[in-house]
Amino acid sequence: MPVLARTLEAAGLSTVLVTNMPFWAERVGVPRTLALEFPFGHLLGQPHDAVQQLRVIDQALEVLETAQAPGAIVHSPEIWPVPRKEAMEDWQPQEPSPVMEVLAPRVLEMMRQSRRRQKPGF
Amino acid sequence: MPVDSFKFLPRIIAAFYQMTDRQPELPIPWIRLPRPLAECKFGLVTSRGLYHQGVEPPFDLERERQEPTWGDPTYRTLPADIRQAEVGASHLHINTRDVLEDVDILLPIHRFQELAAGGRVGGLASRAYSFMGYQGYPADTSAWQEIYGPRVAAELAAEGVDCVLLTTA
Numbered sequence: 098m099p100v101l102a103r104t105l106e107a108a109g110l111s112t113v114l115v116t117n118m119p120f121w122a123e124r125v126g127v128p129r130t131l132a133l134e135f136p137f138g139h140l141l142g143q144p145h146d147a148v149q150q151l152r153v154i155d156q157a158l159e160v161l162e163t164a165q166a167p168g169a170i171v172h173s174p175e176i177w178p179v180p181r182k183e184a185m186e187d188w189q190p191q192e193p194s195p196v197m198e199v200l201a202p203r204v205l206e207m208m209r210q211s212r213r214r215q216k217p218g219f
Numbered sequence: 220m221p222v223d224s225f226k227f228l229p230r231i232i233a234a235f236y237q238m239t240d241r242q243p244e245l246p247i248p249w250i251r252l253p254r255p256l257a258e259c260k261f262g263l264v265t266s267r268g269l270y271h272q273g274v275e276p277p278f279d280l281e282r283e284r285q286e287p288t289w290g291d292p293t294y295r296t297l298p299a300d301i302r303q304a305e306v307g308a309s310h311l312h313i314n315t316r317d318v319l320e321d322v323d324i325l326l327p328i329h330r331f332q333e334l335a336a337g338g339r340v341g342g343l344a345s346r347a348y349s350f351m352g353y354q355g356y357p358a359d360t361s362a363w364q365e366i367y368g369p370r371v372a373a374e375l376a377a378e379g380v381d382c383v384l385l386t387t388a
Contacts, residue, residue: 098266098352098387100360104368105383107248109376110262116387120224120236126247132222138267138313140386141330144321150330157384158256158339167247172222185227187314194312195287196356204235211238 099125113161115140115153119170130170131157135177136188143178253381260342261335262375262383265325266352267318268310270295277309278351284311290353292362294371296346299328312353313388325386344380352388 099121102114106128116122117140119132133140133153142149153175160171177184225233252259268278278291297306306322308315323329331343348371354360375383 098350098385100363101264101266101350101368102383102385103248104364105264105372105375105385106250108369108372109250110372110383111250111252111259111381112383112385114385114387117222117227118224118387119222124241126245128247128249132224134222134226136227137388138315138318139324141324141327144317144324147323147330150323150327151333154327154330154334154384155339161252161382161384162256167249172220174220181226185229187317188227189229190311190314194353195284196353199287200235200356201231204231204238207238208234 099127102127111161113157113164115157119172122170123168126168128167128169129160129164131160131173132170133173133175135175136179136184138188139177149175254341256340256382257338258341259381260344260379261331261340262344262378262380263326263328263331263347264350264371264383264385265347265388266350267313267325267386267388268308268315268351269297269318269322269326269349270307270309271297271301272305272307274305277307280309280311283353288356290355290358291351292354292360292367294348294350294367296348297322297326297328299332299343299345299347301328310351310353310388325388327384331384341381344375344378346374348375 102112106112113129114127115131117135122130141153156173275295308318318325326347334340335342
């Protein structure tokens, strides 16, 4: 998605990206970002909570109005009202995505290698 | 407090993201806001795999199941007067329950209609756009950059859209 923000901006539109992963916005170089600590799939808030949704949208519009330079990232003070563990279970699919079968063994191997590198004396 | 990008991610995915190499830095595109927001027409874009049920096909999840390192790069459109019951969602990486209850948590069509009616923004495009965020492993966003992104931008520009609000999945 950060890539699409760049692509649309490059095509002549003023964009603002609302994301819970400013990590990628910063790495990819998104023109304007509102970062929120909200779970995946719920970037503007909870279902049927129009007040919360409007508050977030208003913050995004403010980023659009006030950002002065490319790469602006504003961190929202909004707090997700559901405890972390529950929120994490809520957003995940009922069965792991197909790529996990490919990805999991590779990531575990990368983690092992990185631990090995960090061990003193080796 | 800065937002913690990894707060809601399982440990294995967080570790994977943090271990990926940094790409060389490219210049960031920048289009100055052309006019006050109250005069700007908005487009809405999400990467959550939403589609207009019965009008457009879902995203190609069957191919992704057969070929897990591939993700559908195409997009779908949702008319601004879509009813909630007509919203479909195809995504194998995120639970679809909540967005099928309220599309505005990702594609705020109704909130923007209210904002336009109240004069905070100038207007809303006749159609909202949805991509399917997962672009394979390793991620290949070239079709987004070269084909589908420019196509959406051209459709929005043809409607007189100035600004776009995007939400990630």
